[in-house]
Amino acid sequence: xxxxxxxxxxxxxxxxxxxxxxxxxxxxxxxxxxxxxxxxxxxxxxxxxxxxxxxxxxxxxxxxxxxxxxxxxxxxxxxxxxxxxxxxxxxxxxxxxxxxxxxxxxxxxxxxxxxxxxxxxxxxxxxxxxxxxxxxxxxxxxxxxxxxxxxxxxxxxxxxxxxxxxxxxxxxxxxxxxxxxxxxxxxxxxxxxxxxxxxxxxxxxxxxxxxxxxxxxxxxxxxxxxxxxxxxxxxxxxxxxxxxxxxxxxxxxxxxxxxxxxxxxxxxxxxxxxxxxxxxxxxxxxxxxxxxxxxxxxxxxxxxxxxxxxxxxxxxxxxxxxxxxxxxxxxxxxxxxxxxxxxxxxxxxxxxxxxxxxxxxxxxxxxxxxxxxxxxxxxxxxxxxxxxxxxxxxxxxxxxxxxxxxxxxxxxxxxxxxxxxxxxxxxxxxxxxxxxxxxxxxxxxxxxxxxxxxxxxxxxxxxxxxxxxxxxxxxxxxxxxxxxxxxxxxxxxxxxxxxxxxxxxxxxxxxxxxxxxxxxxxxxxxxx
Numbered sequence: 001x002x003x004x005x006x007x008x009x010x011x012x013x014x015x016x017x018x019x020x021x022x023x024x025x026x027x028x029x030x031x032x033x034x035x036x037x038x039x040x041x042x043x044x045x046x047x048x049x050x051x052x053x054x055x056x057x058x059x060x061x062x063x064x065x066x067x068x069x070x071x072x073x074x075x076x077x078x079x080x081x082x083x084x085x086x087x088x089x090x091x092x093x094x095x096x097x098x099x100x101x102x103x104x105x106x107x108x109x110x111x112x113x114x115x116x117x118x119x120x121x122x123x124x125x126x127x128x129x130x131x132x133x134x135x136x137x138x139x140x141x142x143x144x145x146x147x148x149x150x151x152x153x154x155x156x157x158x159x160x161x162x163x164x165x166x167x168x169x170x171x172x173x174x175x176x177x178x179x180x181x182x183x184x185x186x187x188x189x190x191x192x193x194x195x196x197x198x199x200x201x202x203x204x205x206x207x208x209x210x211x212x213x214x215x216x217x218x219x220x221x222x223x224x225x226x227x228x229x230x231x232x233x234x235x236x237x238x239x240x241x242x243x244x245x246x247x248x249x250x251x252x253x254x255x256x257x258x259x260x261x262x263x264x265x266x267x268x269x270x271x272x273x274x275x276x277x278x279x280x281x282x283x284x285x286x287x288x289x290x291x292x293x294x295x296x297x298x299x300x301x302x303x304x305x306x307x308x309x310x311x312x313x314x315x316x317x318x319x320x321x322x323x324x325x326x327x328x329x330x331x332x333x334x335x336x337x338x339x340x341x342x343x344x345x346x347x348x349x350x351x352x353x354x355x356x357x358x359x360x361x362x363x364x365x366x367x368x369x370x371x372x373x374x375x376x377x378x379x380x381x382x383x384x385x386x387x388x389x390x391x392x393x394x395x396x397x398x399x400x401x402x403x404x405x406x407x408x409x410x411x412x413x414x415x416x417x418x419x420x421x422x423x424x425x426x427x428x429x430x431x432x433x434x435x436x437x438x439x440x441x442x443x444x445x446x447x448x449x450x451x452x453x454x455x456x457x458x459x460x461x462x463x464x465x466x467x468x469x470x471x472x473x474x475x476x477x478x479x480x481x482x483x484x485x486x487x488x489x490x491x492x493x494x495x496x497x498x499x500x501x502x503x504x505x506x507x508x509x510x511x512x513x514x515x516x517x518x519x520x521x522x523x524x525x526x527x528x
Contacts, residue, residue: 005180007170008039014167015043015145023164025144027124029355030169032149032323033181037067040120040147041074044094048075052117054094055142057102057135061270062277063122066299068096082111090114103131106138116142124148125316127162136162149323150316151355154204158358166357172326172349173413181326184334186343187231189223205314208243217246220309220339221253227337228287228307229257235335236280237305239289240321247289250309254287261287295320301327304334311340315353315360318342322349350413 004012011028018026030036044054056071058064064083071079071094080089082097088111095113105111116139121127124146127136136144146163153159159166175181199214200207220242228237241247247263254261262285264276279285281302288294291310295317306325312318321342325334326349336343353360 002038004038004042005035008035008042011039011167011169012043018165018167019143021165025146025163026165026167027146027148027151027159027163027357028167028169029148029151031172031175031181031349032320033326034149034169034175036147036149037070037122038074040122040145041067041071043145044071044118044120045075047118048077048093051093053114054118054120055113055116055139056094056096056120056122057099057132058096058122059099059126061098064096064098067122071096099131099135103134106135118143118145121146124159125150125153128153128157128159133162150319151357152314152316152359154314154316158356160357163357166355168355171352173352176326176350179328182329182332182334184322184326184336184349186336186338186348187227188338188341188343189227201313205317206311211242211311212246215242215246217242217249218253220246221250223339224250224307224309224337225253225257225259227339228254228259228305231337232305232335234286235304236283236302237287237307238294238300238303238324239287239307240295240310241289241291242310243291246309247291251287251289254289259287260285261289263289264293265291266293292317294324299327300324301329303327304329304332305337306334307337308340308342311345312342313345315346318346319349347417351417352413353417 011030015026015028028036028039030039040056044056047054056067058067061083064081068079068081075094077094078089078092080092080095082088082095082102082105084098084101090111090113102111119136119139119142121132121136121144125148126132127146144163146159151159151166172181176183196206199210202208224239239247239250241250244263244265247265251261251263262276262279264273268276276285276288277300280288281300283302303325306322308321310321322336325336338344
């Protein structure tokens with residue numbers, strides 16, 4: 001097994017130090033891809049070396065088998081599995097249990113785990129659910145370690161009702177800088193969700209039924225496939241869709257274009273699900289469409305592209321989706337195709353977020369004046385123009401109506417922090433450049449068209465202006481067939497109007513232009 005990284009050793013030392021202070025339950029927050037499983041496996045090894053029993057709680061089958069493999073490699077001894085249709089081996093010191101199976105067996109008193117010294121809760125942002133609490137109350141003397149990448153809940157409840165301390169690992173920016181995570185680029189087309197008006201909020205997030213009603217699945221499929229063909233062709237991509245119908249429609253549209261794509265969801269038979277994942281890992285399948293299935297514990301380093309087709313207000317869900325594509329790629333960057341506007345709504349993965357046991361707090365680092373002025377004048381006006389779907393019945397919204405420009409969103413940590421700050425402090429609303437007084441040190445620039453600032457990187461602090469070369473680097477926009485027909489129709493109408501005006505004036509000239517020949521050539525009275 002690989003050696004622990006320095007930050008993993010640091011958080012382990014901090015966990016032991018917190019336990020020695022008499023705090024029994026600890027929540028560990030480490031970003032996706034930072035090695036959470038390796039970290040708690042090392043802790044489990046320490047307990048096994050002292051002949052103490054350890055229980056690991058997971059809520060999905062993929063997580064269970066991934067965790068078991070890592071634990072066996074670290075401990076170099078077999079691990080007990082508690083799962084439906086699996087034989088139990090309670091004699092092993094470490095037990096890896098499915099939450100759904102264990103809670104039923106404990107309620108029916110069909111299982112006795114003995115004296116558990118440590119309970120590890122994977123994906124601990126779910127640990128306030130009744131099933132988890134029901135399990136934990138059976139081990140009142142055990143130490144508790146919750147592990148999550150996003151200690152944040154949509155319902156607003158804090159974790160302080162269960163945990164007594166929070167240990168925070170390194171940030172995403174640090175891990176990218178040190179090469180432990182891949183850097184990424186974000187491309188955002190004009191959002192297919194022009195406005196949030198009329199969409200209900202359920203449990204702190206957009207209502208999936210309202211999103212599905214508002215956004216036509218064929219339109220989403222067209223957007224997704226067009227973006228993939230233009231910017232990520234032949235790369236392995238994971239698509240996050242709104243619901244099952246949307247996910248299946250996107251997969252079908254990909255297959256229509258000759259791209260190997262498959263849909264997978266929680267109802268997929270386990271054997272078939274495993275076969276689909278193996279085909280994706282092996283490169284037989286290029287695109288994998290899902291609905292909230294791969295937001296937790298899906299470890300596939302081969303993912304090169306993340307396609308966000310599911311709008312969300314959840315910071316936790318947003319970061320979990322982004323994290324799927326940040327595994328190291330030998331120096332290559334990941335690509336995020338954000339059709340849903342999530343990166344503009346919530347900030348990117350590099351944003352500095354202040355996690356607490358109460359969730360996210362508002363205080364974030366202040367931006368330097370030069371950077372803030374640049375953001376207000378050039379970047380914050382990016383999402384003003386939006387695409388409105390044609391006012392037609394859904395059956396007439398065709399895929400070829402989905403062509404849209406893509407705009408590169410700079411992945412600067414201060415910028416992403418600024419966007420995240422806006423999401424935490426105020427309800428979502430259209431972002432516009434703020435008005436600045438004449439006394440401000442930065443001169444206000446005239447409004448610019450969105451197309452004039454697309455694909456423009458943030459300038460370094462020493463040179464806030466962007467060179468003209470970057471302005472001309474953007475290729476001209478390719479019009480869709482419908483847009484070409486509309487433009488031709490307008491040109492033809494204007495030409496016909498000019499012809500009709502010319503014919504009318506030729507046949508019926510204005511009276512003031514008529515010339516009275518007799519008056520023009522009449523001799524004056526005194527003429528001789």
